[in-house]
Amino acid sequence: MNSRPFPHTTPPSTGGSQLRLLRRQARLSQLDLALITGISQRHLSCIETGRARPGPGTLHNLLMALEVPLEQCNSVFLACGYAPRYEATPLSSPAMDAVRDAITHVLHANNPAPAIVLGSHWEVLAANASTRVLFDLVGLPADSAQGLNLLVTLLQPGGLGDHLINPEEIRSLAWQRATREALDNPVLASLVQTLTAPDSPPAVAGELPPLVLTRIRTPQGELNFMSTFTTFGMPLDITMASLRIEHLIPADANTWQIMTTAYEQSSRPLTDA
Known part of the structure; x- marks a missing residue:
């Protein structure tokens, strides 16, 4: 701890x-x-x-x-003597209908690549079908993707972090980002206090790559993903400002092929024998 x-x-x-x-x-x-x-x-x-x-x-x-x-x-x-100006509207509120529709569209459009919606405490608020496919590929319960905490599943044993080929790199980056965010987020700070800081990644020898890939071990082979984030521009609501969508974009042809095949198989309707 x-x-x-x-x-x-x-x-x-x-x-x-x-x-x-x-x-x-x-x-x-x-x-x-x-x-x-x-x-x-x-x-x-x-x-x-x-x-x-x-x-x-x-x-x-x-x-x-x-x-x-x-x-x-x-x-x-x-x-300055004024009432607080910015509210934290629940994502389930009718006022957030357009936001939820936009999130659904972005998640669906990202298939067959995984995409997840994260809240301010790294909690997974929504995930697309390909995220469930990825969980199934590594042997984690597919339905557990939504509702878990991404920071916890990366750092604690028994989660997605156990299936990383480069766990030191990914865990260290996640820890650094979370601890920075926790400085202004008491709830996240409390969560971080319950977790064990990861080991420092090994020193990089030679030329640096363009970016760190998320490398995942599966029975079908190694999957390599680039990570990008989508946020809402010009937010005037605390909930809106905290939302981010992480896209795991396949970084090579083999990863695209494995994810596409698995996604198509999972989407295929069942037929009578």
Whole structure:
């Protein structure tokens, strides 16, 4: 079990000082941020020092320009004397109908390559048919894909991580990403604390490859995947901002052939003998 605590610093108490800290973390000068948002540098200086109170629209524009996570944006709104602006709408809500339709379309279009929808805690919210095919190929229950936690199944024994040919690389990358995200996510931080940090990957000798492949061992042979992510642009909802779709794109002809054949067989309707 990992016992290393996550560093925590108390943020500045006023909205202006929080904005100043966020701007400096983004490595922007007051002039840079003023030009990006279209407000005067003098007005921005007054906001940061507390001599002026930004209106909700100005505050929103500043926070969006700084690419501040929406949950943290709510804290800045509170510090400036406003109610939290950004909600976390359940994915099952009628307001999310268009989002669910878009996710379904993207997942279906990715077949015969696997694709999964991840929430902010690495929980699998949805998966396409090819993800279930991949689980079946490695001997894991096909129906277990949706509802599991990707970080857990990669790091803990008995999960997908056991079938990786390059487990040190993939587990190390997943751990690094999760621990970075956990700095601003208490629920994910609690999960990470229950997991064991993976061993460091071996040093790479010679020329570096273009990217790290996810290499999976199956009875049909080695499967190699490139990993890409799809996120929703311009989210104004915390749930929307946290969603990401991971696409596992076959990296060679053999992987395409195995996944295509297995997917077509799984999709073939049953007929009477």
